[in-house]
Amino acid sequence: MHLLKNPWKIGAGIAPAFLIYTIFCIVPIFVSFYYSFMSWNGFSPMQFVGLANYKAILQDPVFWLSFRNNILVVLASVFGQVPIALVLALILNRKVKGAKFFRTIAFMPVVISTVVISLTWKMIFNVEYGMFNWILQKIGLEFLRQNWLGDPDLAMFAVCVVIIWQYVGLYFIIFMSALQTVPSEILEAAELDGANEWQKTWYVTLPSIWNVILVSIVLCISGSLKTFDLIFVMTSGGPANATEVMATYMYTETFRGLRYGYGSAISVLIFVFSIGMISLCMKWLGRRVA
Amino acid sequence: MQTLRKYTFQLLIVLLLVALTAACGGNSSSSSGDGSSNGGESGGGVTSGGDTDEVIELTFWASSQPDREDFKLTMARVERFNEEHPHIQMKIETTAHADYRTRLNTQAAGGQLPDIFQVWPGAELKPLVDGNAVQPINDILDHWLDSGLMNPEVLSDFTFDGNTYAVPSAQNPTSFVFYDVDMLASVGYDEFPETYDEFKQLIEDLKAAGITPIALGNSAPWVLQSVYISTIADRFTGPEFLHQVMAGERKFTDEDFVAALRVIEELCQMGAFNEDLNTIDSNQMIEYFLQGRSAMVIDGNWGIISILANKPEDKNVGIAVFPLGETKSISTVAGNAWALNSELEGERLEAAHTFMKWMFSEEFYRDLISVGRIVAANVEIPEDADHDPLFLEMVRLFRESPPAPVYDATIPTAVNNVLQNELQAITVGRSTPEEAAENIQRALENM
Amino acid sequence: MDAAYSPSRIDDRFSRKARVKKRIGRVIVYAVLLGFAVVNAYPILWMVMNSFKSKQNFALNPFGWPTEWVLANYAEAWETANIGTYFFNSVFVGLVAVAVSILTGALAAYxxxxxxxxxxxxxxxxxxxxxxxxxxxxxxxxxILMQHLKIINTHLALILPYAAFSMPITLFLLTSFMATFPKEVEESAVMDGCGVWRIFVSVILPMTRPVIATAVILNFINNWNEFSFALVLINDDSLRTLPLGLANFAGEHFTNYTGQMAALTMVLIPTLVFYLLLEKHIVRGMTQGAVKG
Structure with missing residues (x-):
């Protein structure tokens, strides 16, 4: 790190990003926070209600259900997406035949429209003709046959599988680009010292991209807590709220139920939970590294 | 030298940014120059179109329905209005159905509603009326009522405290049973059952023959509400029930409403539906029926369009009313209605009135019928029209049946959300009818 | 990887065993990769297949191959989704927003x-x-903000929020990458008398290339697919972006799936090309950076 004597230069460097970001991201958020103290249907004038929205949310069973589902998404993402993506990136970073093809294919789900993802996975999970149950039947595990998306106890897990699948590619390319920064001299040196592939990966590669893995985990948590698109298109929170997450609940309350204050209060809570979780996680992981 | 180079770079970055901003700003403002009539600050975006004549431009919003003849017809008619009225120009903006409300609600929250926009009846229109977003059209109502083109009852879902706010174009009966004539015949039914007990027997017989009785796609949970409960509950409670509930005179926990919920539970438990009822949507339930995977499908009048368009040549489809109770009522609601922005006044208001009267004319309703729509006006089906017998039968059934209210058009949206979720919960055994009724009643009381 | 060819071949038997082991490992790796590829490619195959079906064919048989290949779906989809107009808007808004966020973001991250x-x-x-x-x-x-700034219903109303919302992830990625570079990278440049800006442009930026490519891809895809802002901030039909066009296939009770699949197929192609163009920078960035370092 350098000490720059001229603070104006730092200011000039950061200002453009700061201004755009503050005006078009932070300001709207804070306006939304302000709405969370109001009762407003969007048509009639707002009324200040203090903490009433928050009180109501904390007693709302659907909110807590959606919160629980969000936690499931976080766990699935952190323990599903990140390791799978990392393994894939480590494999495809080596000289594998067709690596470019596999790299492209790995990234595909990030690019495909959510509509197509939801249609095809709904077919895969379908209880009557779905591929999943068909395979179970073929390998003699018919007793495991389930109504994957139709059973409220299972639906959220089925959705989590799709979410993992959808975003592996995202972390995959982040890890890919990180792997490019691992200094090849150190790898060569390790090789000369007789380190095998595992040792090189474990002692050289992973530590040097650890920072990026942390970044990915943070991205994972924040992305999971505001996950919306796939669930909204695939199940719209059903059956019987079984796959409701905070963001879909907020959206329905705001734009379908016309409760802007209530919806805004949910988004404030999403924000607060994210900060809490990420700082806990950072503390824990940070300590482990040290 | 060095500082110069340094500054050159700084300058370059700044210039680049400015250029970018200017480029896109310039581009977009130039192409949107004529699109600023959207209410704006004063709500009066009168743009002068020629040197001598004033052209009044009004924005017209509709929720789009691709591949639907009635939608194409409506849009074509608005465009014809523009051709015939050079001094009043409607600027059409369409939005996909699923997103129309989000867009409308956001614009309303920003105080920038379009001039004439599509609205939904009853409970959904109420907040717009309460928030003064729409204005009464009482002054021009005579145009439809005096001529006998429309009955006042049709307008009741758009009328609050004696003021009417919108003109509907279609009637939407939401519940018909479509059945495969040959499949029913194969299990010994030449006629559709008349009573609920016979209907249940039919379901048992179909199941015994290995046929899924009814295709249901409730993943978007309005189907059980709009198509099933709105009609079924009416047979138990009568048409005044919902208004009494809203007035606090009756409750959702009353025995007759719970009995209606029990019908859903019973049908589920006896296996009347496909197993994946909560994971397929209303498109797919029609497809299941057409693929011959089920003997029946229950859907609103709109279902007939896709059935007629996609059915295999050799499939015989019959239509019936849900067999239950004494009165064979069908839930129905007037729809595809348009309302006027409350800020319209003076000559812009007059222009809007001219448009409404011209748009919703006898000719329009007749055209709608000719493309297979049931209309909100008193217009007979032309004798020479080339209609499928199934459609004519649907119209006959509808005219014979007393109307029942559709729940989502009558109860507040928040309560309706709970109702739909509880119906889903009943199908998966998460709620009993009694619990469901209690939760719905609680949602209403918490409003 | 290349241990088998190392000159220090001590025991022939041992190395043969190792080779067999390696081959098995390789088979497993390929099996996993292939399985993964199939699962990832299936939705695309399904989409493309159904984009050629007639509506009736799709309704009656959503799985099999098309009974007849209906190319007209594509013409119809082009019209319905208004791809001719919206495509340009999407590219313009997407690229400008990416440029703004990457330029300002990289500088701030530095x-x-x-x-x-x-x-x-x-x-x-x-x-x-x-x-x-x-x-x-x-x-x-x-x-409401855009109303006050009087840029509602212009492309700027999309570009600015898109740039702003991609700022966090851009900064987050770029900062964490730049922080890993050893201090020495600037020192020689400082010795050569380079200023702060110069170091940024000619030393830091080139080294950051893989992650900039990553950020560009991610941001562009986000912008390309963004729906909600595009829905409420743009009224003018001539200014709308592709996601709105793609929503045109769903009505209240019916969805024109075959048309939608055709439109989605067409829209997927440019994103794929974009990805392929940038992907090589993510991977190739390494070799070049390494030579330099």
Whole structure:
């Protein structure tokens, strides 16, 4: 790190990003926070209600259900997406035949429209003709046959599988680009010292991209807590709220139920939970590294 | 030298940014120059179109329905209005159905509603009326009522405290049973059952023959509400029930409403539906029926369009009313209605009135019928029209049946959300009818 | 990887065993990769297949091959989704927003990662905070903000929020990458008499190439698919973007799936090309950076 004597230069460097970001991201958020103290249907004038929205949310069973589902998404993402993506990136970073093809294919789900993802996975999970149950039947595990998306106890897990699948590619390319920064001299040196592939990966590669893995985990948590698109298109929170997450609940309350204050209060809570979780996680992981 | 180079770079970055901003700003403002009539600050975006004549431009919003003849017809008619009225120009903006409300609600929250926009009846229109977003059209109502083109009852879902706010174009009966004539015949039914007990027997017989009785796609949970409960509950409670509930005179926990919920539970438990009822949507339930995977499908009048368009040549489809109770009522609601922005006044208001009267004319309703729509006006089906017998039968059934209210058009949206979720919960055994009724009643009381 | 060819071949038997082991390992790796490829490619195959079916064919048989190949779906989809107009808008808005966020973001990341100053940590936290906000919570405030700025219903009304919302992830990725570079990279440049800006352009930026490519891809795809802002901030049909066109296939009770699949197939192609163009920078960046370092 350098000490720059001229603070104006730092200011000039950061200002453009700061201004755009503050005006078009932070300001709207804070306006939304302000709405969370109001009762407003969007048509009639707002009324200040203090903490009433928050009180109501904390007693709302659907909110807590959606919160629980969000936690499931976080766990699935952190323990599903990140390791799978990392393994894939480590494999495809080596000289594998067709690596470019596999790299492209790995990234595909990030690019495909959510509509197509939801249609095809709904077919895969379908209880009557779905591929999943068909395979179970073929390998003699018919007793495991389930109504994957139709059973409220299972639906959220089925959705989590799709979410993992959808975003592996995202972390995959982040890890890919990180792997490019691992200094090849150190790898060569390790090789000369007789380190095998595992040792090189474990002692050289992973530590040097650890920072990026942390970044990915943070991205994972924040992305999971505001996950919306796939669930909204695939199940719209059903059956019987079984796959409701905070963001879909907020959206329905705001734009379908016309409760802007209530919806805004949910988004404030999403924000607060994210900060809490990420700082806990950072503390824990940070300590482990040290 | 060095500082110069340094500054050159700084300058370059700044210039680049400015250029970018200017480029896109310039581009977009130039192409949107004529699109600023959207209410704006004063709500009066009168743009002068020629040197001598004033052209009044009004924005017209509709929720789009691709591949639907009635939608194409409506849009074509608005465009014809523009051709015939050079001094009043409607600027059409369409939005996909699923997103129309989000867009409308956001614009309303920003105080920038379009001039004439599509609205939904009853409970959904109420907040717009309460928030003064729409204005009464009482002054021009005579145009439809005096001529006998429309009955006042049709307008009741758009009328609050004696003021009417919108003109509907279609009637939407939401519940018909479509059945495969040959499949029913194969299990010994030449006629559709008349009573609920016979209907249940039919379901048992179909199941015994290995046929899924009814295709249901409730993943978007309005189907059980709009198509099933709105009609079924009416047979138990009568048409005044919902208004009494809203007035606090009756409750959702009353025995007759719970009995209606029990019908859903019973049908589920006896296996009347496909197993994946909560994971397929209303498109797919029609497809299941057409693929011959089920003997029946229950859907609103709109279902007939896709059935007629996609059915295999050799499939015989019959239509019936849900067999239950004494009165064979069908839930129905007037729809595809348009309302006027409350800020319209003076000559812009007059222009809007001219448009409404011209748009919703006898000719329009007749055209709608000719493309297979049931209309909100008193217009007979032309004798020479080339209609499928199934459609004519649907119209006959509808005219014979007393109307029942559709729940989502009558109860507040928040309560309706709970109702739909509880119906889903009943199908998966998460709620009993009694619990469901209690939760719905609680949602209403918490409003 | 290449241990088998190393000159220090001690025991022939041992190395043969190792080779067999390696071959098995390789088979497993390929099996996993292939399985993965199939699962990832299936939705695309399904989409393309159904984009050629007639509506009736799709309704009666959503799985099999098309009974007849209906090319007209594509013409119809082009019309319905208004791809002719919206495509240009999407490309323009997407690219400009990416350019703005990457240019400003990289510059800010440079100062945040390579310099020590008092406000550094709070600023970094402030920027990263934006990642935690659900976009739908800001729809109404954003609409009102754009009204006040009088840029509603212009492309600028999309470009600025897109750039702003991609700022956190851009900064987050770039900062964490730039922070890993050893101090020495600038020292030689400083010795050569390069100024701060010069170091940024000719030393730091080239080294950051893989992650800039990553950020460009991610941001562009986000912008390309963004729906909610595009829905409420643009009224004019001639200014709308592709996601709105793609929504045109769904009506209240029916969805024109075959048309939608055709449109989605057409829209997927440019994103694929874009990805392929940038992907090589993600991977190739390494070899070049290494030579330099």
């Amino acid at each position: 100062f945040l990662s390579r310099f020590e100053f008092k406000l550094r940590a709070p600023l970094y936290g402030f920027f990263v905070m934006g990642m935690l906000v659900p976009i739908h919570a800001t729809l109404v405030p954003m609409f």
